[in-house]
Amino acid sequence: MIFQPTIIALLLAAGLGLAMLLAAAPFAVTVIRHWNIRSGSERQLQLERRTYLFSTLLTFVLAIQGVALLLFIFNADRMAALFVGAMCAVGTLNINPYGFPALFAQIAVFFLATVWLVINHVDTRAPDYPLVRIKYGLLLALVPVLAANFLLQLLYFLGLKADVITSCCGSLFSAGDQTLSANLAALPPEPALVAFYAALAAAVLMAGLHALTRRGGYLVALAAAAAFVAAIAGIISFVSLYIYEHPHHHCPFCILKPEYGYQGYWLYIPLFAATAAGLAVGALQCFRRVPSLAAVVPATTARLAAIAATGYLMFTAVATIMMLRSNLILLG
Amino acid sequence: MNIWIEQQRALIDFTLAALARRKARNLGLLAVYTLLVFVLASVALFSHALRHEATRVLADAPEIVLQRLVAGRHDLIPPGYLEKIGHIRGVQHVEGRLWGYYYDPVIKANYTFMAPGAGGIERGTIVIGAALERVRGLALDTGISFRAYSGKLYSFVVADILPHDSELVSADLVLMHEDDFRAFFAFPAGHYTDIALAVANPQEVRNIAAKLADALPDSRPILREEMLRTYASIFAWREGIVLAILSGAILAFGILAWDKAAGLSAEEKREIGILKAIGWETGDVIRMKLWEGVLISLTAFLGGYLAAYLHVFYADSMLFEPVLKGWAVLYPRFQLAPEIDGLAVATLFFFTVVPYTAAVLVPIWRAATTDPDAVMRS
Amino acid sequence: MLMIELIDVRKAFNQGKHNEFWALDGINLGIEAHRVTALCGPSGSGKTTLLTLIGCLARPTSGRARFKGEDISGLPERFLTQLRRRSFGFVFQQFNLIRGLSAEENVMLPAAPSGLPQQVVRARAAMLLDRLRLAHRRTARVEWLSGGEQQRVAIARALINDPEVLIADEPTANLDTTLAREFLAILESFAGEGRTVILSSHDPLVIQSAAVHRVIDMRDGRIVAA
Numbered sequence: 001m002i003f004q005p006t007i008i009a010l011l012l013a014a015g016l017g018l019a020m021l022l023a024a025a026p027f028a029v030t031v032i033r034h035w036n037i038r039s040g041s042e043r044q045l046q047l048e049r050r051t052y053l054f055s056t057l058l059t060f061v062l063a064i065q066g067v068a069l070l071l072f073i074f075n076a077d078r079m080a081a082l083f084v085g086a087m088c089a090v091g092t093l094n095i096n097p098y099g100f101p102a103l104f105a106q107i108a109v110f111f112l113a114t115v116w117l118v119i120n121h122v123d124t125r126a127p128d129y130p131l132v133r134i135k136y137g138l139l140l141a142l143v144p145v146l147a148a149n150f151l152l153q154l155l156y157f158l159g160l161k162a163d164v165i166t167s168c169c170g171s172l173f174s175a176g177d178q179t180l181s182a183n184l185a186a187l188p189p190e191p192a193l194v195a196f197y198a199a200l201a202a203a204v205l206m207a208g209l210h211a212l213t214r215r216g217g218y219l220v221a222l223a224a225a226a227a228f229v230a231a232i233a234g235i236i237s238f239v240s241l242y243i244y245e246h247p248h249h250h251c252p253f254c255i256l257k258p259e260y261g262y263q264g265y266w267l268y269i270p271l272f273a274a275t276a277a278g279l280a281v282g283a284l285q286c287f288r289r290v291p292s293l294a295a296v297v298p299a300t301t302a303r304l305a306a307i308a309a310t311g312y313l314m315f316t317a318v319a320t321i322m323m324l325r326s327n328l329i330l331l332g
Numbered sequence: 333m334n335i336w337i338e339q340q341r342a343l344i345d346f347t348l349a350a351l352a353r354r355k356a357r358n359l360g361l362l363a364v365y366t367l368l369v370f371v372l373a374s375v376a377l378f379s380h381a382l383r384h385e386a387t388r389v390l391a392d393a394p395e396i397v398l399q400r401l402v403a404g405r406h407d408l409i410p411p412g413y414l415e416k417i418g419h420i421r422g423v424q425h426v427e428g429r430l431w432g433y434y435y436d437p438v439i440k441a442n443y444t445f446m447a448p449g450a451g452g453i454e455r456g457t458i459v460i461g462a463a464l465e466r467v468r469g470l471a472l473d474t475g476i477s478f479r480a481y482s483g484k485l486y487s488f489v490v491a492d493i494l495p496h497d498s499e500l501v502s503a504d505l506v507l508m509h510e511d512d513f514r515a516f517f518a519f520p521a522g523h524y525t526d527i528a529l530a531v532a533n534p535q536e537v538r539n540i541a542a543k544l545a546d547a548l549p550d551s552r553p554i555l556r557e558e559m560l561r562t563y564a565s566i567f568a569w570r571e572g573i574v575l576a577i578l579s580g581a582i583l584a585f586g587i588l589a590w591d592k593a594a595g596l597s598a599e600e601k602r603e604i605g606i607l608k609a610i611g612w613e614t615g616d617v618i619r620m621k622l623w624e625g626v627l628i629s630l631t632a633f634l635g636g637y638l639a640a641y642l643h644v645f646y647a648d649s650m651l652f653e654p655v656l657k658g659w660a661v662l663y664p665r666f667q668l669a670p671e672i673d674g675l676a677v678a679t680l681f682f683f684t685v686v687p688y689t690a691a692v693l694v695p696i697w698r699a700a701t702t703d704p705d706a707v708m709r710s
Numbered sequence: 711m712l713m714i715e716l717i718d719v720r721k722a723f724n725q726g727k728h729n730e731f732w733a734l735d736g737i738n739l740g741i742e743a744h745r746v747t748a749l750c751g752p753s754g755s756g757k758t759t760l761l762t763l764i765g766c767l768a769r770p771t772s773g774r775a776r777f778k779g780e781d782i783s784g785l786p787e788r789f790l791t792q793l794r795r796r797s798f799g800f801v802f803q804q805f806n807l808i809r810g811l812s813a814e815e816n817v818m819l820p821a822a823p824s825g826l827p828q829q830v831v832r833a834r835a836a837m838l839l840d841r842l843r844l845a846h847r848r849t850a851r852v853e854w855l856s857g858g859e860q861q862r863v864a865i866a867r868a869l870i871n872d873p874e875v876l877i878a879d880e881p882t883a884n885l886d887t888t889l890a891r892e893f894l895a896i897l898e899s900f901a902g903e904g905r906t907v908i909l910s911s912h913d914p915l916v917i918q919s920a921a922v923h924r925v926i927d928m929r930d931g932r933i934v935a936a
Contacts, residue, residue: 003572009682053697127789335825342822611795
């Protein structure tokens with residue numbers, strides 16, 4: 001394994017997160033079984049007191065996991081210099097079969113963590129802890145996800161050997177093969193462009209509508225998920241071509257490199273933030289009917305929807321500017 | 333949103349006043365925290381800058397260097413090899429290089445003698461690197477004698493001195509005319525030390541190396557990209573080792589933070605009780621204490637990082653040079669280019685602020701959950 | 711109108727342990743609005759505990775407590791604290807001001823979590839200190855103030871959130887006669903402007919004062935006479 005500070009930091013963060021979650025698990029079980037807001041008993045008072053602790057701890061841990069995603073990708077890109085055949089993060093992630101699964105796990109953790117943080121925040125806005133059982137139930141559901149994340153990262157990092165020759169993004173995204181990535185790369189540009197803009201427009205529209213009218217929350221989440229998929233597909237299929245000014249370079253990771261001015265971050269950060277916000281809107285819709293949250297939920301979802309709309313708008317704007325500025329001519 | 337901002341402002345106001353009131357206690361922790369950040373940041377900055385310097389320096393090195401091996405040991409390139417390489421597609425330029433080491437008993441150090449292929453040095457003269465200039469007290473037009481391994485003494489006059497900003501690679505360099513070189517070392521005619529090849533397309537380098545290995549089975553191609561990779565690995569590894577050693581310090585710091593946060597004085601406990609009695613919720617107290625942590629962390633982080641930056645880039649990393657540079661007699665003097673790496677900052681953050689916050693969370697909570705009615709009773 | 715109602719309220723400490731102690735043992739009480747009510751009794755009678763329950767500082771072990779008709783005995787701490795912050799002001803026997811802060815800063819403290827703009831809170835604090843004739847000591851550190859001045863700062867702090875109910879625990883215990891009379895006059899003016907005042911005392915000056923509308927005698931955790 002490569003004994004590098006950033007890798008140690010990532011493993012520590014994942015391990016710490018998992019440890020804290022496991023420590024909170026018995027408490028979560030107790031809350032789900034014995035929580036009774038009306039009772040003044042010692043046990044209830046103790047539970048109330050301890051929710052402050054676990055709430056704070058878990059917010060801290062999950063916020064770190066959100067940042068960890070960024071760190072993971074940045075690090076994968078940086079480490080490419082250590083491996084034969086690797087030019088970008090793709091090469092680093094391909095060293096052993098755990099690389100890409102670890103990345104996907106981290107992305108899953110990111111989205112689940114942000115949704116949980118939003119639910120936790122809404123719960124704290126009402127004085128009678130209306131969502132406390134659901135919150136801790138979701139936490140228990142998060143344990144296996146974080147465990148998988150930690151395990152995959154551990155296996156990946158332990159299996160990083162500098163003497164393995166890895167492949168470059170050129171082979172992963174070349175148009176000939178039958179893999180998903182290759183198929184995305186092989187999509188003809190015109191229909192891909194249409195689908196891309198259509199999905200993003202739908203997301204912006206739905207989110208904007210919700211921000212104004214507070215209706216259609218579930219649709220916002222669906223549109224967000226669709227937009228996320230369309231955006232990534234779009235990046236692989238044609239946006240990256242414009243950035244590299246090369247008709248066959250489809251890699252979605254190389255745009256994060258310093259050679260391209262770190263442009264990739266301008267695309268990905270708004271996209272991930274917007275998608276997280278959109279998904280959170282959908283999640284909160286389930287709690288619309290809780291009496292003490294009657295005012296809180298619509299206000300929060302409206303704000304989240306505004307964030308989502310802004311994020312998708314930014315993403316579309318940035319992508320379009322990149323395409324217009326590029327010297328590559330792909331269509332007509 | 334505004335309400336939240338005003339709330340946090342009020343909490344921060346109180347926190348600042350509270351920190352000012354207990355300067356002595358907080359100053360101790362702040363000092364240790366800053367020191368920790370300073371040490372870790374210095375290591376990271378220094379290592380990163382060195383790596384960058386190495387990369388920059390190697391940028392001009394040939395993509396492939398071919399060496400001949402005899403019984404596993406480096407031997408000279410015999411005549412005819414250059415022709416055998418012939419014309420390989422992708423190779424822009426092939427050059428036989430002449431260089432070797434010379435041990436100077438006067439200062440007990442090794443110089444690198446080289447005859448540059450492009451020439452430009454007259455017979456009887458040498459061009460020297462900065463270290464020689466410094467250590468042997470040489471200057472333009474001064475003379476120096478070297479005793480060859482054959483026993484004979486050769487004299488040279490210094491024609492030029494290599495620029496100082498290339499010191500990292502040229503400090504111990506002595507450039508001379510090819511004929512002088514061959515005479516001095518009794519170098520067999522037609523032989524070379526190794527062969528340097530220039531390749532345009534980086535993706536072709538490995539293919540060409542394979543072809544060379546086929547054409548000349550007793551040779552070994554050394555790739556520049558391999559050297560870069562090795563440097564990067566070594567630096568990363570060294571950083572990791574230093575970090576592992578310092579993990580003890582980080583742990584001790586975590587314990588100190590915990591202790592300080594948990595060991596509230598009677599005065600502090602009373603204050604929190606009062607706050608809760610007059611209407612602060614547990615959450616407000618926790619948030620206020622967290623702001624305290626944030627302010628301390630920010631101050632320590634910025635202060636430590638700034639100090640590390642000055643230490644590494646303006647004070648030559650006095651404290652760490654021996655560990656991270658290696659061991660040699662002739663040290664090139666060079667100025668590292670100041671550079672801040674986002675990844676390193678984030679990693680540093682993970683190793684200092686995160687442990688601190690993790691260590692103080694539970695004590696903060698415990699302090700914040702005191703019963704408000706206890707204040708009435710006191 | 712009954713501001714505060716207590717129905718068969720009991721409060722125990724260290725419940726379940728060997729030193730279990732019932733501070734309140736069946737209190738039935740109704741406190742009228744806009745009046746000054748005094749709880750009187752020897753130390754250990756439960757006056758302070760009763761004040762904490764009335765003022766939402768603690769929850770009863772059993773029994774019900776109502777504030778303006780609403781049941782507050784089952785509320786979680788967070789709700790209780792918000793209610794307390796909005797509707798109750800406390801003046802403690804030991805004043806309990808925070809040393810190292812100025813009079814003004816102390817007065818502004820209870821308003822910090824409410825999220826009001828700082829200027830508004832500051833203006834309100836200045837007005838309160840002015841009304842209690844402490845305007846000239848606004849920026850002085852509280853540890854430099856005299857006993858009477860400290861108490862007035864404590865009163866101003868209790869009023870910063872404009873509460874409906876003012877609760878004072880043994881307010882005249884550390885004051886001389888003149889200051890005690892002054893304090894009672896202030897209480898009277900509060901009742902006059904529509905606030906409810908509840909205090910505990912065993913000072914005859916307070917109990918027999920005209921400012922106090924009703925005296926409740928307590929002994930051993932029970933009400934003896936109302």
